[in-house]
Amino acid sequence: MTAARRRADPNDAIIELAASCRFNPKRWTRKAWDWGVGALEKHQGPREWQDDINGIIGDHLANPETRYQPLQISVASGHGIGKSAEMGMLSNWAMSCWDDARIVTTANTEGQLRTKTAPEIGKWFRTSLTGHWFDVQAMSIKARDPLHGDSWRQDFIPWSEHNTEAFAGLHNEGRIILLLFDEASKIHDKVWEVAEGALTDENTVIIWIVFGNPTRNSGRFRECFRRFRHRWVQRQIDSRTVPGTNKAYLQRLVDDHGEDSDLVKVRVRGQFPSQSAMQFISETDADKARAVHLRPGQYNFAPVIIGVDPAWTGDDKLEIMLRQGLYSKSLASIARNDNDVEVANLIARLEDEHQADAVFVDAGYGTGIVSAGQVMGRNWRLIWFSGKPLDPGYLNKRAEMIGGVKRWIKAGGAIDPHDEELYQDIIGPETVPRLDGKIQIESKEDMKERGLPSPNKLDALALTHAEPVAKKIAHHRNGQPGHTVITDYDPLA
Structure with a gap:
């Protein structure tokens, strides 16, 4: 060598x-x-x-x-x-x-x-x-x-x-x-x-x-x-x-x-779960809602309800959702706008265009919008997300309304299959464990801490479940347009 x-x-x-x-x-x-x-x-x-x-x-x-x-x-x-x-x-x-x-x-x-x-x-x-x-x-x-x-x-x-x-x-x-x-x-x-x-x-x-x-x-x-x-x-x-x-x-x-x-x-x-341990609305249910296709005859008898969730922070959007029976769609998704009169005019136009029977607005940042609407002769309702629910099984009004979305989806509710933001909003929120057993949904702030965006579209859709709404029928009296609420019992019949 x-x-x-x-x-x-x-x-x-x-x-x-x-x-x-x-x-x-x-x-x-x-x-x-x-x-x-x-x-x-x-x-x-x-x-x-x-x-x-x-x-x-x-x-x-x-x-x-x-x-x-x-x-x-x-x-x-x-x-x-x-x-x-x-x-x-x-x-x-x-x-x-x-x-x-x-x-x-x-x-x-x-x-x-x-x-x-x-x-x-x-x-x-x-x-x-x-x-x-x-x-x-x-x-x-x-x-x-x-x-x-x-x-x-x-x-x-x-x-x-x-x-x-x-x-x-x-x-x-x-x-x-x-x-x-x-x-x-x-x-x-x-x-x-x-x-x-x-x-x-x-x-x-x-x-x-x-x-x-x-x-x-x-x-x-x-x-x-x-x-x-x-x-x-x-x-x-x-x-x-x-x-x-x-x-x-x-x-x-x-x-x-x-x-x-x-x-x-x-x-x-190595597959993702249908529903995470704390997730409130499952991916399986949201996927089914995406796949539902409705004919007008399956929902046009129901009242038209509009939900408005104003933007909270600079990176949030103002969301306006419509629901009629099992049908839903986004009417507007715009950057935060602090001009309440301008936003009120937009809502009024959409209310007239879709002949809405009720408009519900999140009271957190919506009081000025509703006040501007009152000046226009509009009868919009402020809904406090932290308010008392009708169902004692929920912690607050927001949890109850999102619970309404969950029941609506299970009943056959339809969401736009191309609206990815709404889909992600629906499957995003988790519940918060409580000793008293009441259903509590995590806050927008908590979701942001987990890296998820504020679920504004979900909240706007949830607002359409705020209160029972009856469908109105148009009529004219003394040449002026008006509405009559359809009820099961009319004492003046």
Whole structure:
């Protein structure tokens, strides 16, 4: 053996392998660990679903036309499929095969990140072929190269809606950015928004992967599979199809609760629940309301009721909804307008156009509007959301009215299938647990804290359930138009 051969750096072969796997994480994950040995004795390689994800990334990078377009992958699954292992393997691939790689990993809580996600990813680094290249700490992994330690790194950042600035400066032009979300279903929507706006570097490989159990059927993780599905590559993985999961326990869950139960959907099948634990109106019911198609003859005998929910804050909208029997539609959705006279004129025009039998206005910000309407000779009703309900089973009037929407939907109520805002408003609100058993709906402020918009369209529709309304019939007396209320009993007949 020559002296030059004896002096060969063993890192050279590793570096050559890493360079060859730059666009091929699937190959790297098979070469960088001693599969079938030690802790991996029972595993001959990554699981099938992990190979699938790695293959998607490889295909994306191998194509020069897609390489520098952001790749977004969402994985919803049951329990025990090996999400943390996949994050560990991908993190090690990016750090090993790319110079100055930047990886940011977050989870729903600091406890989850510090005690579960980070240690699991660190384990895959320590056992990797390149384990000696990196310094694995509790909340970061850095290259040991002293000239690159601050630019070649993975950071574990416990973000919340009050700490979204960690994305500021997340740039790595010309190299790679890997962004990983663990327990994505519980990560605040504001964090998603910041992530979306931050990953904008040109000529940069940007990969954003989110993992989670589908515990909620609202929020941004849910929308990866619905409203924003055109942006994401989606995978929903049944735990029963993955080697290494406790098949007997999973089958017991199915036997005890049923294949289509929400518990089995979430914990086993990787499917979103029909109704979250605290959700008031289920997605299933809202979907049915979207699919209802009514002929005029099925509702035009009923009174026409208009609900008006004025905007509360600058980013809210003033919403005006109409309901006639099982039919509903949005009449207006406009930016906040503090000119009460202008808003009153709009309502009056819509009232006349649709020959409304009643107009109900949220009293919170609607007193000036109703006062302006009184000057016009209008008889609109102010409804206090915090007022006393007719049904003692509800905490307040707002809860009772939204309860009316729920009953209306179950009775066959129809909503516009193209009105995404109304749909999201309907499935968004959750109930608040109470010792007295009364139904309480979370406030608009609480919904905003969860990252959801104020459900103004729902509140406008709910106002159409504020009070019983009788249909009027038009008549003329002394040449002046007027109305008579239709009742079941007319004492003057």
